[in-house]
Amino acid sequence: MRRTIGAVGFVALLSGIVALVGLGFTNQTYHSSIGTLRATTSAATTACGKPMVAQQLSFATYADSSGTNSAGQLVHPGGNPNWPSYGPSNIFSVKAHACVTMTITQFDSGGALNNPYFDSIQGTVGDVATMVSNQPSVSGCPSGQSFTYKGTYHQISPCDVGHTFTMRALPGVDPGFFLSVPLPLAGNGNNECDLDSCPKVTVTFSFISGPKGTYAWNCEFPCGLNVGNFGAVMSAYGYMSGYLHVV
């Protein structure tokens, strides 16, 4: 009997340790202060050139993940002032098989990709995005060269990337789905700020959401340190990565 109790106690102790470790990981999980950003649905019955539900989502990429944005929302809870971040949430929700239009305001500077594969748009309607507004920016290489992207674009210079919004489905959800949009850098890198009055580029694009499930997105511009600049902010969940829930 004592041996049975001992075995049960051992299993209970092990379960407790596993639960505590699990809790530790959970506590490290980033939780946006505004929770999941849900796409709004417009009255349009035709979108993406087809009769389908039209949804809209707007968010931003900030040069400084500490503090608040122009709307007074925390960019990132406990954000690191030396790290950029998507915000004010990194968890999005859209309807399945809908035409989703994303508008991203990009405040950060940038530089060169380590692989030009990500300088082209893939997976949007027409494989293009449209520049809604921007200001003259200074290229990451050759440095000092001023440029302004205008209108609809498929590709930017691999030197002019602020961040990318790149997304695929979790295994088993929608194997063919892939979306990647390079966002040009804003300003000249010396005057980084996150308010509406700051240098910024605003980009919009549409894609057709896949079946229900969880999709993961991240940035493919190496905006961190170490590990080929894919360490630090690039390795910390919640700054340059997140999820899209298709419901």
Ligand SMILES: [Cu+2]
């Ligand atoms: Cu990035």
